[in-house]
Amino acid sequence: MEDAKQKIALFIDADNAPANKFEDVLSEVAKYGVVTIRKAYGNWKKTSIKPWEDLLHEYAIQPIQQYDLAKGKNASDIALVIDAMDVMYTKDIDVMCFVSSDCDFTPMVTRALAEGKVVLGFGERKTPAPFVNACSKFLFLDRETKASDASPEKTTNIKSDAKLISLLRQAIEATEEDDGWAALGPVGSHISNKTSFDTRNYGYRNLSSLIKAIDLFELKRGPGNSYMVRDVRKKKSA
Numbered sequence: 001m002e003d004a005k006q007k008i009a010l011f012i013d014a015d016n017a018p019a020n021k022f023e024d025v026l027s028e029v030a031k032y033g034v035v036t037i038r039k040a041y042g043n044w045k046k047t048s049i050k051p052w053e054d055l056l057h058e059y060a061i062q063p064i065q066q067y068d069l070a071k072g073k074n075a076s077d078i079a080l081v082i083d084a085m086d087v088m089y090t091k092d093i094d095v096m097c098f099v100s101s102d103c104d105f106t107p108m109v110t111r112a113l114a115e116g117k118v119v120l121g122f123g124e125r126k127t128p129a130p131f132v133n134a135c136s137k138f139l140f141l142d143r144e145t146k147a148s149d150a151s152p153e154k155t156t157n158i159k160s161d162a163k164l165i166s167l168l169r170q171a172i173e174a175t176e177e178d179d180g181w182a183a184l185g186p187v188g189s190h191i192s193n194k195t196s197f198d199t200r201n202y203g204y205r206n207l208s209s210l211i212k213a214i215d216l217f218e219l220k221r222g223p224g225n226s227y228m229v230r231d232v233r234k235k236k237s238a
Contacts, residue, residue, distance in 0.1 A: 005033060005034070006032055006033030006034070006094035006095050006118075007033060007034060007036045007091075007092055007093050007094050007095070008029055008032060008033050008034060008035045008036065008037075008093070008094070008095040008096075008097055009035075009036065009037040009084070009087050009088075009091065009093045009095070009096050009097065010025075010029065010035050010037060010038045010039070010097045010099070011039055011041070011080050011083070011084055011096070011097065011098050011099070012038075012039065012040035012041065012052070012061065012099040012100075013041060013042075013076060013077065013080060013098070013099060013100030013101075013102055013105075014040045014041060014042035014049040014052040014076070015041075015042050015043075015046075015048070015049060015076055016100045016101045016102045016123070017099045017100050017101060017122065017123060017124075017141070018051075018124065018141055018142070019049075019051035019052040019054070019055055020051065021122075021141040021142075022055055022059065022099075024122075024139075024141060025097075025099055025122050025141070026059070028120070028122070028139060029095070029097055029120060032095050032118065032120070033094065033095060035097075036093070037087060037091070037093070038059065038060060038061045038062060039061065039062045039063075039064055039080075039083060040052055040056065040061045040062070040063055040064065041064045041066055041076040041077075041079055041080045042063075042064075042065075042066065042076050043065070043066055043067055043068055043076070044063055044065055045067075064076075064079060064080075064083070066079050077102065077104045077105070080105070081104075081105065081108050084096065084098075084108055084112070085108070085111075088111075088112055088115060088117065093117070094117065094118065095117065095118045095119075095120060096112045096117050096118070096119050096120070097119075097120040097121075097122070098119070098120070098121050098122070098135075099121075099122045099123070100121075100122075100123055100127075100131075101123035101124045101126055101127040102123075102127075102131070103127070103128035103130050103131040105131060106128075106130045106131045106134050109121070109131065109134040109135055110134055113134070113136070118136045119134070119135045119136045120135060120136065120137055120138075120139075121134075121135035121137070121138035121139070121196065122138070122139050122141055123138070123140065123141060124140065124141055124142045125140050125142055125143075127140075132196055133195060133196055134196070135196045136196060137192075137196050137198055138196040138198065138201075139198055139200060139201065140200075140201045143200055143201050143203065158202060158210070158213060158214055159214055159215075159216065164202070165214075165216060167191060167194070167195065167197065168187075168191075168211070168214075168217070169231055171187045171188075171190040171191045171194075172187055172217070172229055172230070172231055173231070174190050175187050175190055176230070176234075179230075180230045180231065180234030181220075181222070181228045181229070181230045182228065182229055182230065183222060183226060183227075183228055184207060184208060184211075184219075184226065184227035184228065184229050185226065187207070187229060188207050208227050211229055215232070216231070216232055217229055217230065217231060217232060218230045218231075218232055
């Protein structure tokens with residue numbers, strides 16, 4: 001969790017984000033600090049973004065009107081990026097948050113990171129990978145909301161995710177001791193330094209729950225009752 005005094009700027013692409021998940025967004029960003037800027041972009045004459053319009057007063061969101069300048073073209077994206085750049089260089093902001101399922105904001109995210117900002121992203125699973133991976137942390141708004149015990153089907157799907165398994169193995173290998181065991185905290189930190197990975201996107205509330213669901217790793221309690229993890233391949237080789 002980041003310093004609670006950090007200032008956050010929140011930018012909403014109303015055309016490409018579900019309004020009914022906005023409370024989830026606020027709940028997450030509250031872990032990082034205080035939202036001092038809240039702006040939502042769209043053509044407010046469209047009925048498709050009426051759900052967002054209903055939230056404007058309740059959550060003190062400033063609506064930014066953008067007419068469609070040409071058919072099939074979304075002027076809101078450009079306006080959002082211009083405002084985000086302005087805020088980044090003229091306001092005292094530590095964290096920038098983008099609510100959208102559109103990858104057009106990827107260059108904006110990489111620029112913000114280069115300026116030392118923490119960048120949070122929120123969108124649906126259809127969000128293109130470049131945008132998801134560019135953020136410091138990205139949370140899918142249409143993920144499973146309850147992290148219950150893993151079903152066989154869910155566990156099978158996770159085990160078949162070669163990218164995830166490789167990520168976990170690399171993090172364990174990078175932080176393990178001579179006996180192959182690695183403290184779970186440093187494993188999680190190593191992963192966070194490389195990608196926008198969040199266990200909740202896989203339906204689990206934390207890293208230990210995710211690893212428990214995969215029989216490719218061993219998990220045990222270590223010093224101070226903290227978790228230790230080891231690749232089962234290390235056990236066999238030992």
